[in-house]
Amino acid sequence: MINRGDLVTRTSYKHDVLFRVQDIQENRVLLFGEEIRLEADAPLSDLVKVKSDDLKRRKKEAKEKEDYSYRLFRQDYQLMRQKRDYEASGGYQHQNAYFQLPSRVLHLDGDRLYLKKCIDLYQQLGLQVHGVHLNEKDMAHEIGDLIDKINPDVVVITGHDSYSKSKGSKHDLRAYRNSKYYAEAVREARRKVPHLDQLVIFAGACQSHFESLIRAGANFASSPSRINIHALDPVYIVAKISYTSFMDKVNVWDVIRNTLTGEKGLGGVDTKGLMRTGMPYDSEDEEEQDNPFQHPLS
Secondary structure, X not given: OXXXXXXXXXXXXXXXXXXXXXXXXXXXXXXXEOOEOEEEEEEHHHEEEOOHHHHHHHHHHHHHHHHHHHHHHHHHHHHHHHHHHHHHOOOOOOOOOOEEEOOEEEEEEOOHHHHHHHHHHHHHOOOEEEEEEOOHHHHHHHHHHHHHHHOOOEEEEEOOEOEOHHHOOOOOHHHEOOHHHHHHHHHHHHHHOOOOOOOEEEEOOOOOOHHHHHHHOXXXXXXXXXXXXXXXXXXXXXXXXHOOXXXXXXXXXXXXXXXXXXXXXXXXXXXXXXXXXXXXOOHHHHHHHOOOOOOOOO
16 A cells, blocks of 8 residues: 555656655555655556665665765855955954854745755754745745745745656746746746845756746756756755855856756856855854854854
8 A cells, every 4th residue: 555655666767766655646646756856646556665775775875965965065165264254354464253144045845844854954054044835836926925024135936846748848838847836936026126136036846947937037946957956955055145255256057066966957147145244243242142153064
């Protein structure tokens, strides 16, 4: 028996992707990728429950990839911090301590479990995030009020998606499960904040219609080559932008090189960083001020 919540693979795809069973309708099963933002459906006869040994192996491999990406980003952060230290001290001529103003992130996610994973990583990276679980179809209706309420610097619009060749060419938006909803949400966000450097937007999921999301106003989106993206990729993009000085332009390659997916799954346009530093900063008052964003990756 296969039940909702079970972890399965598809025989017809040679068990390549680990899925979580989201819903069962007679003999058709709705599947959500466990590590990648892919939504699919399959007949019950095509599914196989993952055995414990195979699951441990897959989880171990996924954890190794995530840890590697985190280490790369941490190294990148240290380089950015050294540059800020140099600039804030006038070329190390002064010893003035400085503080950092963190970016506010609004993250809309169509998957509750992915949202929790992302929030955990945001917090690990020292970023302030307001996460909201919404069905992809509802995002465009809710996003305007959420922007007014949260006043974010960054908006992430993601969840699940997929491209079906049987429904049309890769340029046909109707051939995608949720891309049109992401594009509508991006347009609504841009009506609130038109300028790309005043509100940074990431949009998309696995195999999403990259071009329509960029045209709608996203700074970064998936998926240029219509491949699957990892659940945590949006967080690394947000972190890179958030820890880059607002005086510097973020090169697209510098943003995506530390993600788990890379340039075939993620792309965007040059965008200014969001990090602002200030002084003076009294470290003796740190406990009283409860300042969690002072060099969070030290």
